[in-house]
Amino acid sequence: MLQVNIIKEEKERILKGLAKRNFPHAEASIEEILQLDQNRRETQQQMDQLLAESNALAKEIGALMKSGQKEAAEKIKGKTAELKEASKSLGEQLNSLEEQLTRALYLVPNIPHESVPAGKSAEDNEVVLENGAIPTLDKGAVPHWDLIKKYDIIDFELGTKITGAGFPVYKGKGARLQRALINFFLDEALQADYMEVQPPILVNEESGYGTGQLPDKEGQMYHATADNLYLIPTAEVPITNLYRDVILQEKELPIKNVGFTPCFRREAGSWGAHVRGLNRLHQFDKVEIVQIQHPENSYQALEEMSAYVQGLLQKLELPYRVLRLCGGDMGFTSSLTYDMEVYSAAQERWLEVSSVSNFETYQANRLKLRYKAEDKKTQLLHTLNGSALALPRIVAAILENNQSAEGIRIPKVLVPYTGFDIID
Structure with missing residues (x-):
């Protein structure tokens, strides 16, 4: 706040x-x-x-x-x-x-950084860069919701039977691709000096207030009312709350954490073709990176985090673009957000796969997260986080962009993790 x-x-x-x-x-x-x-x-x-x-x-x-x-x-x-x-x-x-x-x-959102463009909706977001060639698919190429049925790798009907709509079951090579992506993302983060943590996926009310999901987004979170706990919408919540009510020494900065968790979002009111298949789910897997930074270094860290996520997309051979979100499309707690979108060739549209944000002191003030400077005074820190990456739309783009008459080619960087190079 x-x-x-x-x-x-x-x-x-x-x-x-x-x-x-x-x-x-x-x-x-x-x-x-x-x-x-x-x-x-x-x-x-x-x-x-x-x-x-x-x-x-x-x-x-x-x-x-x-x-x-x-x-x-x-x-x-x-x-x-x-x-x-x-x-x-x-x-x-x-x-x-x-x-x-x-x-x-x-009830008052964060103040946008001076570089944030004015605007009311996603149409006003600023394209910072585009990278990679848009793939040309063979005649007869189909979107991922048809591919997963053809190769029997993800089953939405089974998930609906067990839980409800938006809770898919990954099977066979689909499950192995999912696990391969998780391990790849975690290994890449470790090489970039992030420390891996495995946090709880249920959080208390204090944690929700600490990172700003409450009172802004309670309607989008699954609430276990008997114990007043919330299923996390992102690993940002428990990882950042590791440092609630903490005073760090300046020499301990920066802190860089990475964590893999399932994420849960009610997505109330979402319907239509744009949320079909893997485009929007109630439960999905995500690897999240979180940084606690000195205020003087946070915007440099944000650019580095953006470059890091772009590096993952380049290794996956996915065409992507980076957007700087306008004031009307930013998250409630953010000062500056970059969205990364990959191009889905079969759907012929861009799909958001990552948001990387600097919250400046907004979360830290709620969390009472401070550091002790050389003059012995305590000051608020800056918090940052980013998806690195969310899996559903990455999987959708990999399936669609790499389809051929022989099957679906697996990006080379993932083959050591999957143990196979094609889904056929």
């Missing part, structure tokens, strides 16, 4: 940033936050004054008792009781104001 002191000091910049996001009622939201903060400060000041008065009376009572003026001391004790009651009331007011302020801050 945004820092109150930054809102106070840079109000106009904050409002311009929210306008770039097309955030409704921005000025009213900011004014509410500033008023709550002023009320909180005034209440805290009154409490401090009562405490000072109470301490002074305590000293006076002590002096009177020592000098034998017990009756005078008892009269003053009545005054301290009144102060105690007033202090309790102010304490309750302060707690209420702090809760209201936090709730108000939770």
Whole structure:
């Protein structure tokens, strides 16, 4: 969430940033936050004054008792009781104001980086670069949902029987391709100095608030209500929360983690041809990279993370493009996001396979994730994350772009992992 002191000091910049996001009622939201903060400060000041008065009376009572003026001391004790009651009331007011302020801050998104283009939807995103030739398929080429039936490698009907729509069953060479991609992505991350972690796939409410899935996206998450736990929509949530309420030493930076998890998204309201087959699922596998960075280095790290994901796509021989998301299409918590899309030749459309984002201090402020600088002062860190990569659309593009009369060719880099070079 945004820092109150930054809102106070840079109000106009904050409002311009929210306008770039097309955030409704921005000025009213900011004014509410500033008023709550002023009320909180005034209440805290009154409490401090009562405490000072109470301490002074305590000293006076002590002096009177020592000098034998017990009756005078008892009269003053009545005054301290009144102060105690007033202090309790102010304490309750302060707690209420702090809760209201936090709730108000939770509802305001992050401020876009200055390089983020203005815009309202995906149509306004900026194409940064394109790489790779668009493949020309043989006549009769079909989309992946037909290929998986032809080669019997993924079964949606079985998944529907077991669970419901959007929960496919991977079989035979389909399951082996899935496992090969996971191991390939993890091995590549380890070579890039990421430390592998295997986090839980259920998180508590505090973790959801820490990375910004709550209160923004609770309707998109599966909620185990009996224990008030949430199935993760991405490994970003548990991995980043490893550092909630942590103070790092500057020499420990940067921290680079990678983790593979299944991910769960309700995707309520999604339908149509654009979500057919593997294009959008309720459960899917993903390898996620997360960095905790010094504020001075986070944007350089973002570019390096983007280049790293592009390197994976190049090794998989997939044509791709990189988009800089506009203000209206960015995630709630992001300051700058690059989307990587691969070209699906049979569908003749671009498919998003990765988002790489810098959140600056937005998540760190919620997480109370800080570092101790050389001057011994604690400061908020910057958090970043990226898909490296999400598997369903990668699998879809590999199947579609590499189909031939003989079968589906496996990218050379994956053959040592799959143990086969063609699905036939």
